[in-house]
Structure formats: C-alpha cells, structure tokens
Amino acid sequence: MISEGDLVLVYVDERRSRVVRVVKDKTLHTDRGYLRLGELVGLEWGAKVRLSTGVAAYVLKPTLTDLMLRLFRRATQVIYPKDIAYMILQSNVGEGSRVVEAGVGTGFLTAVLAWFVGRSGRVYGYEINDEYVKVASVNLESVGLSDRVLIKNKDITQGIDESDLDAVFLDMPNPWDVFPHLGSSLKPSSPVIMFVPSVNQVLRVLEHVKEFRRLVNVNVSEIILREFQTCPDALRPKSVGVTHTGYIITSRLTKE
Amino acid sequence: MISEGDLVLVYVDERRSRVVRVVKDKTLHTDRGYLRLGELVGLEWGAKVRLSTGVAAYVLKPTLTDLMLRLFRRATQVIYPKDIAYMILQSNVGEGSRVVEAGVGTGFLTAVLAWFVGRSGRVYGYEINDEYVKVASVNLESVGLSDRVLIKNKDITQGIDESDLDAVFLDMPNPWDVFPHLGSSLKPSSPVIMFVPSVNQVLRVLEHVKEFRRLVNVNVSEIILREFQTCPDALRPKSVGVTHTGYIITSRLTKE
Amino acid sequence: MISEGDLVLVYVDERRSRVVRVVKDKTLHTDRGYLRLGELVGLEWGAKVRLSTGVAAYVLKPTLTDLMLRLFRRATQVIYPKDIAYMILQSNVGEGSRVVEAGVGTGFLTAVLAWFVGRSGRVYGYEINDEYVKVASVNLESVGLSDRVLIKNKDITQGIDESDLDAVFLDMPNPWDVFPHLGSSLKPSSPVIMFVPSVNQVLRVLEHVKEFRRLVNVNVSEIILREFQTCPDALRPKSVGVTHTGYIITSRLTKE
Amino acid sequence: MISEGDLVLVYVDERRSRVVRVVKDKTLHTDRGYLRLGELVGLEWGAKVRLSTGVAAYVLKPTLTDLMLRLFRRATQVIYPKDIAYMILQSNVGEGSRVVEAGVGTGFLTAVLAWFVGRSGRVYGYEINDEYVKVASVNLESVGLSDRVLIKNKDITQGIDESDLDAVFLDMPNPWDVFPHLGSSLKPSSPVIMFVPSVNQVLRVLEHVKEFRRLVNVNVSEIILREFQTCPDALRPKSVGVTHTGYIITSRLTKE
Structure with a gap:
C-alpha cells in the first residue's frame, strides 16, 4: 500500500514516466494532464489511476534503476546500467562483500554496489571532487542505501585505507595509478574491474598490467x-541512441 | 588458504584456465604440462605455481561465472552472463527477494538469482524436463547454492504455486502462456522478465501483452x-564469436 | 582547377564542412568566419584557403556521398550510404547494368545506382508520390546523373514496364506486392534486393518468398x-548516433 | 543460355551452394547427391535441376562476390565484401577511375575495384609477396577482370610509379609509410582509404596524419x-559469426 512519503513511478507511457515522492498537497504535471499526488495514498502498488484528462497511468514501485535514471541528480557522465550489471556479475560481488570504488561521480555504480552487497556488506567510495561527493551522498540517501556506503573526498592514487577487500572498481581516467595500492588492500585472487571510455586508456591499462605483473585473467569487453x-x-531497433559508453576491463590480483 | 576439497581456477593463460577440485592424488593435465593438485593445499589464493614444464600458473578462487562457464554440466542452450546480468539488474532482485524462474535448463540463471537473493531469499525453479532438473540440481549443489533454490519438475503454464513473489523470470519458448498465472503469484508492480531467441517470439509476446492488458513499461532489448x-x-575485438543469444523483454505487472 | 559554377566541399573541420556552388558574388558564412566564393575560381582542387577570421579551410572536390549528404534536398527518410554500398555490391550491378528501383524517395539509392551503371547503363525509378519525383529529379540533376535515370510517377505494384533487367531494388513498405511482376521483367538468375525497416516486414517478405517459390538464395542482413x-x-566510437536503419534482403530470381 | 566453360553457381540451399565451371565430363558431388555438369549446357540461367537423388538445385549466374567467396584461391586474410563495399562508395571510384591499391593479397578488393572502374578504368596493385601476386593474378583471370589490373611485385613504401590517380587504397600494416608518396601520385583532393585490423594501427595513422598535415576529412569507421x-x-540473427575484421579510415589529400 502506498503511503505518504513513498517514492512512486507514475507510468503513463514509455516517454511519460516520472519518479515522484508522494506529498499530499503536491501535483504532478504532465503534457497529458495532471495528477494530485495525495490521491495515491492508500492505493495498492500497480494501481491504475487517471490523470485530470482521463488518460490512464499506473503507480509502480520504482526499481533501483528507475530511481537512478529518473531521480538521481547528475554531476558527471554516468555509467550505464548495461555496463554496471556486467561489471558487478564479473566482480563476484554479493551479500556481505566489502568493496572499494573510485571515482564515485554521481553514484550510479555506488548505488548498485550498495544494493548487491546487502546489509552486511560495505562500499568505500573515493572521489576527488567534493561537489560530486555531495551529489552522490544525496543520491544514495534518496534510495536508502547510504548506511552501507562510506564516500570519502580522497584521491585513491594516494593510497587505499581499507584492507581485505573483495573487489576494487576503478571508474577513473587513470586506473593504472591505483595498481601499486592493490596489493595491500585487496584479498589476493580478487577481481579488479575498470571502466574507461577510450582505446588509448585501454592500451595504457594493458601496458601497465604488463609492467605490474600481478594482474592476470585480463579481459577487455564492450557491452x-x-x-x-x-x-x-x-x-x-530504435533509430537513434547511445552508441558507445566505455570499455570494461576485468582482471584478478595475484599473490605476488 | 587453499584446503583439500576446494574448487580452484588454475589459470595459465586465457585459453588454458580450468576449474578443478583439489584432491590430493589427482593431477591436472594441460598441453603446457601437468600440475599435482595436492601441492595446492596450504597455498594462499592467488599464488603462483609451476606446471611440470616450468610454465607459470595462478591458483585463483573461482567466481560464480568461472564456475558456471567451466564447471557446470550443460543440458541445454544456456543464457549468457551478459544477458543474465542485465536481466537481474532490471528485475530489481536483491537480498531477500523471492522469485520464480522457468525454465531452469542448465541452471545458469538460477545460480545467479540464488547468488543475488542471498541467504534470506528464495528461488523457485520450474522445469518440465526431468533430465534438466537433475543437471541443474547437480550444478547448484556444486556451487553451494542449492539451499536457496527449489527446483520443481513442473509445467509453469499449468500454474504457479507461490504467491507474493518479487519477480518472475521466463526463459521458455512460450512465456505468454504464463501470463494468466501472474496475477495470483506476483506482487503487483513487480517485474516480469522474459528471454526469447527469435523475433517471432518477441512479436507474440507483444501481441499477448496487448491482449492481457496487465503488463506495462514493456521494453525489448538486446545485449x-x-x-x-x-x-x-x-x-x-576478437575476430569470431557469439553474434546473437536472444532478446530480453522487461515489463511490470499492474494491479488490474 | 576550380571554375565558376563548380560544386565544392569547403572543409573547415568535421562539423563545419559544406557543399556550395561557386558563384562569384556569393559568400559562404560559417560560425568560424566567412568565405567569398569568387576567390575560389582558378584555385586548384584541395587548395587551402582562409576564412575571414584566418581560420584554415580546404576546397575539396565533392564525392557523390558528399553531395548526397550535404546538397540533396530530402523528401523522405533516406537510405544510408552504409546500406546502399552493401546492396549494390551484392546486386552485381556494374557498367552497363539496367536496373529498376522502387520507391525512389529522395533519390539517394537512385544516384548511386546511376553512378555505378555508368554511361551505358540505365536506372528506371518508380515512385508513387509526385512530390518525391520532383525532389529526386532535382537531386539527380544537381549531380549530373539525370540522363542515366528515368523516374516515373507510377505504382510498381501495378506492373514493371521494362524487361531483361539485371537487378531490381525494392525500397518500399510492401516489396512482396512486386513479386508477381518480377518474372516478366528481370533476367532469370538476377538479384532482387529489398530494404525494409521493421522485422514484421522481413517476416512478411520471407512468408511471401515461400509462397512465390521463385526467389532463392535469400539472405537477411543488417549493416x-x-x-x-x-x-x-x-x-x-562516437557516443550517440544512428542505431538502426533497416534490414537488407538479397535474393535471386529463378527461371520457374 | 549456359555454355560449356561457363562458371555457374549451383545453389541447393544456403549451406550447399558451389561455384563450378561447366565441363562436359565432370560431375559435381554434394552430400545431397551429384550433378553431371554436361547436363547444364543449353539450360537457361536460373533453371531448376535435380541432383541424382531428386533434390532440387538452381543454376545461377554467379555474381562477383559469389566468385570471390567460392572460387578465389586464398593466400591471406581477406577483406570482406561489407568493408569493400563501404570503402569503394566512400572513395568515389567509378567508371574510368585510375586507382592504386596496396597490398593486393588474395585480390578481393582488387577484383571489386576492377569491376567498378569499368573497361576504361585501371587498377594498379602493389604487393611485396610474390606468392600473393600469383594467387591474385589467377583470381582476377578467373573472373575476366585481369586486363583492367596491373599487379606489381613491388614495395609501395619505396614509391608509387603512377600519377594523377583518383584514389589510393592502403590495405597494409603500415599505411603511414606511404604518406610521403601521395603528393606526387594522387590528384589533390582525392580520397585515401585505409584498412587496418587493430586500434594501435588506427592510432598510428592518426598520429602520422597530424604530422603529415596533408590529409583532412579523416573518418574512422567500422562496418x-x-x-x-x-x-x-x-x-x-545467426548465433556465431565474424565479430571483427578491421577499421576503415577515409581521408582526402590536400594540395599542400
């Protein structure tokens, strides 16, 4: 049952679908008519409602990606769900995992990591830009995941505070500068997952992998x-759309 | 530390990487030399070892996808990790979710669902072929996830036993035949995720969606x-590879 | 050497490249400065010139695709060079070929066909919309290819006037309605090439192919x-762009 | 009408389609039955015939790509029709063009260039490996295009003999080593088209373009x-197939 204060996805059609918080005196305006949000209180999830014009809409419980795509404030270029999903499955992250992520940016990847590590897990986010730290914190708060996350305004190339981590995610321009800190922070054999937009960066990662000698099972993919x-x-297929986001590099840290 | 009985990924290079169980008197043979598995007992994860020929190998803790791709017995065409990852993120499944999946087949999707619903979640798998039920059960057992999963040798088009489910996954030729059973089993507003190989099936899904009138927010994608x-x-990019697996259809069940 | 009346491609950078006709008193205005076109007369092709602001530009001889993409008036959705190129190579069209095309639309495919059939070849274009006939005629005139082309304001599903054709190109919503006319107009064994945007149309083509029984070697592709x-x-790769145009269906007409 | 000595495409189905020369006493054997080739003499193109087992087959006039894919001897990795078609359309090559290509390899691109330059055009092929020169010559002879082509056993990085060319095609590992020779051989403003398999080569091309300063309108694409x-x-879509061939780089030579 929908209560005041709940986040809801008001779905009219693919192009008219909005996430809003149920506040009694507020009204949602769309180009197909308006909806008084107070009317939603007490309805069951999935209920059909009518906009002021009689156009049908559905009140759905937002998924995490609904919230990320329609509620989150954006500070930066974001990682897309298609990439996040594959990175997380390849990382073996799950219930109870303790992971580091850098840079946090808008917090898209952070939120999904926080979701999948569960209540017993923990995400440590590094972000050098203090403005992004604020945006990401607000975003994580809005989806109720902030108590599983610690976001730090810190440069990860200067060192990683944590140890015995289950995975490290590097979504930053120069992931290779973090390699020297992996040995002391990540459990040997654990995944190191990188995301970079250009082939030049992929090549630099591969060159540093060769020098560093402690990353194996290196795979480069694009989703x-x-x-x-x-x-x-x-x-x-849709006629126009996103044609490139970035390259996903997965690897494993060896003992020596 | 590696113990007898552990599953390990012996990584020589991209083309020579095998999952084996550590058994004292067993030997792993590769075209680069052999490795006596007893030698692995007591080593740390990520350790470097030498094959009989002196060629280096690394002993990695297998991830879930390592196990699926290299250990699981296969009974059927499988869903690939790229598709599974996206389906699960779009489904909003997480810690504690109760989900139904049909058909189970080899158990790839089942295993990942079991992984992400966590100890408090539950996966109910429907599979009409009793041979596949056996194969999937062995596979889930081998990765220690079978106590979160109940696989039934049942035809889901005859009905769904569970109720109040958080999501339904349909990986079967005729997902539309399950639509009449969604209302009594799935929480309204929850995701229904389908996977079908041909465009004819996508079209039939869309036609049945139109008739059924209780699935909205329908998206068709390919990863x-x-x-x-x-x-x-x-x-x-690699020269030759998989060029098509199937289409992912995501949707949400409305209240009426 | 560039003469008055020539079409030139003034290339500043990828986003600022324009096709114009050299007219003495005209000026080309760009957001990087202007260029008096009279100054180009007497220059060699490929010459470097300076915009009023000192920014460099190059005066290139436009290719056929430069002209199509930057000079042609557009009346309709156009076929893209990527698709046209593949269709033409698969059609075996070359010097001296006599081909039919329907519908002509803006004349993109018509222009490339006219280019490749050469002076001794001939393109017969069918187009039911008389407005498009005019636009395509102007476009073909502008690239000097109109004497190889006969565009008719006619419905090809009512019949094909020509016989002994080397290939037929069908870029229209219902190519199957032309099948009954292929036998009398196309040399047996010759290619029939279709272009359709949706999978529903591909399916209908395949169903009609099955019934018609005289098209073999049917291939469906996407470029x-x-x-x-x-x-x-x-x-x-560029971040955003065209993600779908249509499906190319190639086939060969049998004798019976 | 089919005569002795003609090349024919015997089409049984997509997986059984073979190019053979009609020789009276020869027999074509397939896993669906055999066909005495003498029986084809006097038949019309597109005729239906029966294999010894009664299975139907069609006798089609081979297209150029049929011949390339099913008749040509292969000495090297070949360029695929999908890439060739796009390269040629972008190059503006047509009736009467005079072009240089290096390296020739198996002669796939050479053959299509020879086809499209027509009887009045000319293709000059450079190839450093004398074995490939022989293979390509045999291939071009077999499709009747050898009198439009001059293949030389020469290293194009040492110089280009021709001048006033309409386009240059570089399908070789180090296309940048040809840049110094472009000015004396290619008409200014004409296209230079390159094909390279790896991103490292694309990067090196771009770096040399920057230094060379006479190539503009540089585009990198993948088909x-x-x-x-x-x-x-x-x-x-087919399940497994070619996932990468190479990158196409198009550019234009400036006057200075």
Whole structure:
C-alpha cells in the first residue's frame, strides 16, 4: 500500500514516466494532464489511476534503476546500467562483500554496489571532487542505501585505507595509478574491474598490467545495448541512441 | 588458504584456465604440462605455481561465472552472463527477494538469482524436463547454492504455486502462456522478465501483452558483448564469436 | 582547377564542412568566419584557403556521398550510404547494368545506382508520390546523373514496364506486392534486393518468398556503421548516433 | 543460355551452394547427391535441376562476390565484401577511375575495384609477396577482370610509379609509410582509404596524419554485418559469426 512519503513511478507511457515522492498537497504535471499526488495514498502498488484528462497511468514501485535514471541528480557522465550489471556479475560481488570504488561521480555504480552487497556488506567510495561527493551522498540517501556506503573526498592514487577487500572498481581516467595500492588492500585472487571510455586508456591499462605483473585473467569487453521500439506492428531497433559508453576491463590480483 | 576439497581456477593463460577440485592424488593435465593438485593445499589464493614444464600458473578462487562457464554440466542452450546480468539488474532482485524462474535448463540463471537473493531469499525453479532438473540440481549443489533454490519438475503454464513473489523470470519458448498465472503469484508492480531467441517470439509476446492488458513499461532489448584480444601491441575485438543469444523483454505487472 | 559554377566541399573541420556552388558574388558564412566564393575560381582542387577570421579551410572536390549528404534536398527518410554500398555490391550491378528501383524517395539509392551503371547503363525509378519525383529529379540533376535515370510517377505494384533487367531494388513498405511482376521483367538468375525497416516486414517478405517459390538464395542482413571520434589522444566510437536503419534482403530470381 | 566453360553457381540451399565451371565430363558431388555438369549446357540461367537423388538445385549466374567467396584461391586474410563495399562508395571510384591499391593479397578488393572502374578504368596493385601476386593474378583471370589490373611485385613504401590517380587504397600494416608518396601520385583532393585490423594501427595513422598535415576529412569507421537465419518461423540473427575484421579510415589529400 502506498503511503505518504513513498517514492512512486507514475507510468503513463514509455516517454511519460516520472519518479515522484508522494506529498499530499503536491501535483504532478504532465503534457497529458495532471495528477494530485495525495490521491495515491492508500492505493495498492500497480494501481491504475487517471490523470485530470482521463488518460490512464499506473503507480509502480520504482526499481533501483528507475530511481537512478529518473531521480538521481547528475554531476558527471554516468555509467550505464548495461555496463554496471556486467561489471558487478564479473566482480563476484554479493551479500556481505566489502568493496572499494573510485571515482564515485554521481553514484550510479555506488548505488548498485550498495544494493548487491546487502546489509552486511560495505562500499568505500573515493572521489576527488567534493561537489560530486555531495551529489552522490544525496543520491544514495534518496534510495536508502547510504548506511552501507562510506564516500570519502580522497584521491585513491594516494593510497587505499581499507584492507581485505573483495573487489576494487576503478571508474577513473587513470586506473593504472591505483595498481601499486592493490596489493595491500585487496584479498589476493580478487577481481579488479575498470571502466574507461577510450582505446588509448585501454592500451595504457594493458601496458601497465604488463609492467605490474600481478594482474592476470585480463579481459577487455564492450557491452552494447540495443533497445527496440515495441510497437507490435513495426518491431525494430530504435533509430537513434547511445552508441558507445566505455570499455570494461576485468582482471584478478595475484599473490605476488 | 587453499584446503583439500576446494574448487580452484588454475589459470595459465586465457585459453588454458580450468576449474578443478583439489584432491590430493589427482593431477591436472594441460598441453603446457601437468600440475599435482595436492601441492595446492596450504597455498594462499592467488599464488603462483609451476606446471611440470616450468610454465607459470595462478591458483585463483573461482567466481560464480568461472564456475558456471567451466564447471557446470550443460543440458541445454544456456543464457549468457551478459544477458543474465542485465536481466537481474532490471528485475530489481536483491537480498531477500523471492522469485520464480522457468525454465531452469542448465541452471545458469538460477545460480545467479540464488547468488543475488542471498541467504534470506528464495528461488523457485520450474522445469518440465526431468533430465534438466537433475543437471541443474547437480550444478547448484556444486556451487553451494542449492539451499536457496527449489527446483520443481513442473509445467509453469499449468500454474504457479507461490504467491507474493518479487519477480518472475521466463526463459521458455512460450512465456505468454504464463501470463494468466501472474496475477495470483506476483506482487503487483513487480517485474516480469522474459528471454526469447527469435523475433517471432518477441512479436507474440507483444501481441499477448496487448491482449492481457496487465503488463506495462514493456521494453525489448538486446545485449551485445564485444570481447577484445588483449595483446597491447594489437588491440582489437576478437575476430569470431557469439553474434546473437536472444532478446530480453522487461515489463511490470499492474494491479488490474 | 576550380571554375565558376563548380560544386565544392569547403572543409573547415568535421562539423563545419559544406557543399556550395561557386558563384562569384556569393559568400559562404560559417560560425568560424566567412568565405567569398569568387576567390575560389582558378584555385586548384584541395587548395587551402582562409576564412575571414584566418581560420584554415580546404576546397575539396565533392564525392557523390558528399553531395548526397550535404546538397540533396530530402523528401523522405533516406537510405544510408552504409546500406546502399552493401546492396549494390551484392546486386552485381556494374557498367552497363539496367536496373529498376522502387520507391525512389529522395533519390539517394537512385544516384548511386546511376553512378555505378555508368554511361551505358540505365536506372528506371518508380515512385508513387509526385512530390518525391520532383525532389529526386532535382537531386539527380544537381549531380549530373539525370540522363542515366528515368523516374516515373507510377505504382510498381501495378506492373514493371521494362524487361531483361539485371537487378531490381525494392525500397518500399510492401516489396512482396512486386513479386508477381518480377518474372516478366528481370533476367532469370538476377538479384532482387529489398530494404525494409521493421522485422514484421522481413517476416512478411520471407512468408511471401515461400509462397512465390521463385526467389532463392535469400539472405537477411543488417549493416551497422560505427563511427569513431578521431582525436588521437582519446580514440573511441562516437557516443550517440544512428542505431538502426533497416534490414537488407538479397535474393535471386529463378527461371520457374 | 549456359555454355560449356561457363562458371555457374549451383545453389541447393544456403549451406550447399558451389561455384563450378561447366565441363562436359565432370560431375559435381554434394552430400545431397551429384550433378553431371554436361547436363547444364543449353539450360537457361536460373533453371531448376535435380541432383541424382531428386533434390532440387538452381543454376545461377554467379555474381562477383559469389566468385570471390567460392572460387578465389586464398593466400591471406581477406577483406570482406561489407568493408569493400563501404570503402569503394566512400572513395568515389567509378567508371574510368585510375586507382592504386596496396597490398593486393588474395585480390578481393582488387577484383571489386576492377569491376567498378569499368573497361576504361585501371587498377594498379602493389604487393611485396610474390606468392600473393600469383594467387591474385589467377583470381582476377578467373573472373575476366585481369586486363583492367596491373599487379606489381613491388614495395609501395619505396614509391608509387603512377600519377594523377583518383584514389589510393592502403590495405597494409603500415599505411603511414606511404604518406610521403601521395603528393606526387594522387590528384589533390582525392580520397585515401585505409584498412587496418587493430586500434594501435588506427592510432598510428592518426598520429602520422597530424604530422603529415596533408590529409583532412579523416573518418574512422567500422562496418558490422549482422546476418540472420532466414527461417520465417524463427527469424533471428545467426548465433556465431565474424565479430571483427578491421577499421576503415577515409581521408582526402590536400594540395599542400
């Protein structure tokens, strides 16, 4: 049942779907009509409602990605769910994992990490830009995940405070500058996952991997998401969209 | 520290990496030399060892996907990690989720679901082929996740036994035949995630969605994984590989 | 040497490159400065010139695709060079070929066909919309290829006037309605090339192929063009772009 | 009408389609039955014939790409039709063009260039490996295009003999070593088209472009061909296939 203060996804159609917080005197305005949010209190999740114009809408419980894509404030270029999902599965992160992430940016990856490490896990986020630290903190707070996360306004290339970590995620321009700190912070054999936008950065990572000699099982991948127009009479991929985000590099730290 | 009975990933290079169980008198044979597995007992994870020929290898703690790809017995076409990862993130599954999956097949998706629902969650798997039920059960047992999973030799199109589910995953040729059972088993507003290989099936799903009228926020996507050769002197995508697996359809069940 | 009346590509950078006709008293205005076109008369192709601001530009002889993309008036959705190029190579069209194309639309495919059939070849274009006939005619005139082309304001599903054709190109919503006319117009064994945007149309083509029984060697393909940002310090595919145009279906007409 | 000595494409189905020369006493053996080639003499193109087992086959006039893919001897990695088609359209090559290509290899690109420059055009091929020169010559002879082509066993990095060329195609590991010779051989403003497999080579090209200062309008692209299974009941992209061939770099030579 929907209560005041809940975040809801008001879904009219693919192009009109908004995340709002249920506040009694507030009104959601769309180009198809408005909805008084107070009317939602007491409805069941998934209920059908009518905008002022009679147009139907559905009140859905937002998923984490709904919230990330429609509620989060953005400070930076963000990592997309398609990339985050693959990085996390490849990282073996799960219930109880303790992980480091740098840089935090808007907090997209941070939020999903916090989600999957669960109540017993912990995410340590490094971010050099104090403005981003604030934005990410607000975002994590808004999805109720901030108590699993510690975001620090710190330069990870200067060192990693934690030890015995289960995985390290590097979403920063120069991930190779973190390599010297991996040995003391990450459990040997654990995954190191990087995300970089350009092939020049991939090449630099590979060169530093060769020198560093303690990262093996290095794989470079790209995840391409192809979204379709869902009209059953004219099914086809969308005409225009995102064509590149970045390269995912997965690897494992050896003992020596 | 590695103990007898542990599963280990012996990593020589990208093409020579094998998951084996540490058994004292067993030997792992590769085309680069052999390794007596008893020697691994007492080593730390990530340790470097030498094959009989002197070639270096690393002893890594296998990730869940390492185990799925290198240890699981296969009974059927499997869903790939690239697709599983995206499906799970879109499904909002997490710690404590109770989900239904049909059909189980080899158990790839089942295993990852079991991983992410955590100790307090539960996966109910439906599979009509009793041979697959056995294979999947062995696979889940081998990764220590079988106590979070209940696999049933049942036809899900005849009904869903569970109720108040957080998500339903349909990896079967005719997912639309399950639509009539969603209302009584799934929490309204929850995700229904489908995976089908052909565009004909996508079209049939879309047609049934239209008739059924209780699935909204329907998205059809394809995840393309592009893997690279990681030679730093000649970085390039691999020349030959998987070019298609299937289409992911995500949707949400409404109240009425 | 550049003469008055020539079409030139004034290239400043990737985002500032324009096709203009050299007219003595005209001026080309760009956001980097202007260029008096009269100054170009007598220059050699490829010459470097300076905009009013001192910014360098190059005067290039436009290629056919430069003209199509930067000079042609557009009446409709156009076929992209990536698709046209593949369609033409698969069609075996060359010097002296006589081909039919329907529908002409803006004339992109028509222009490239006219280019490759050469002076001794001939392109017969069918187009039901008389407005498009005019636009395409102007476009072909502007690139000097109109004497190889006959564009007719006719519905090809009512019949094909020509016979002994070397190839037929169908870029129209219902190519299957042309199948009954292929036997009398196309040399047996010759290619029939179709272009359709949706999978529903591909399916309908395949169903009609099955019934018609005289098209074999049927292949369905999609050409994806991935363009890169060419900064040598940060090479990467462009972030946003065209993600789908249509499906190319190639086939061959049998004798019976 | 089919005569003795003609090349024919005997098409049984997608997996059984072979190019053979019609020789009276020869027999084509397939796993679906055999066909006495003498029987084809006098048949019309596109005719239906029966293998010894009664299975139907069609006798098609081979296209240039049929011949390249099914008849040509291969000495090297080849450029694929998808890439060739795009390179040629971007190069503005057509009837009467005079072009240089290096290295020739198996002659795939050479053959298509020879096709499109027509009887009045000319292709000058440079190839350092004399074995490849022989293979390519045999291949071009077999498709009747050798009189438009001059293949030389020469290292193009030592110089280009021709002048006033309309385009230069560089399909070699180190295209940048040819840059110093472009000014004396290529008409200013004309296209220089390169094909390289790795991103390292793309980066080196871009670096040399910067230094050389006479190549503008530089574009880097990749053409991805996605082929479908054409079963109308289960339309889908093929599961496994070519995932990378190389990068196409197009550019234009300036006057100075």
